[in-house]
Amino acid sequence: MPITPATATHSPSNGAAEPILLELVDEDGVTTGTAEKLAAHQPPGLLHRAFSVFLFDEHGRLLLQQRALGKYHSPGVWSNTCCGHPYPGEAPFAAAARRTFEELGVSPSLLAEAGTVRYNHPDPASGLVEQEYNHLFVGMVQSSPRPDPREVASTAFVTSAELAERHAEDAFSAWFPTVLDAARPAVRELTGPSAGW
Secondary structure, eight states: OOOOHHHHTTSOTTSOOOOOEEEEEOTTSOEEEEEEHHHHHSTTOOOEEEEEEEEEOTTSOEEEEEEOTTOSSSTTOEESSEEEOOOTTOOHHHHHHHHHHHHHSOOOSEEEEEEEEEEEEEOTTTOOEEEEEEEEEEEEOOSOOOOOTTTEEEEEEEOHHHHHHHHHHSOBOTTHHHHHHHHHHHHHHHHOGGGOO
């Protein structure tokens, strides 16, 4: 991973893992401080900045990822292409592009802002809470995913109809329906009416 001002403080030279800090925000998305990642997700949860990415192929199919079984939050469930948290001071757009490459080994050929959504989703399985001010992004991907197995168990490209079938059968992240619905206008603009989103 290239070292940038945003990532330099998160890559200690002695090999010891430093705590990951999230950017806390108010209801308008204005930064109010920072908190350690796990602490921010303990009930009742601290409102923090996040991002969600939805990438589509040239056929209008959405790239889904199944979260790795080793993840502390929502392991093994399906979700959108990529989601995560910017480092404090990192632009959400830059964080979205960075994490998409780190998790899936792809760089979007197009990435555009698609609004924001604020939600509060408890995860019954882990007891953790997602209190997030989420920046949404939609885009295109033209290369095959090369997922990092520590982050991603599996990937799939799905049509809107295939997603509905899969969502009825498989476990999905608690936040997935909320972020997809919020991003849907931008998704339709990107993929066109024939894609059915």
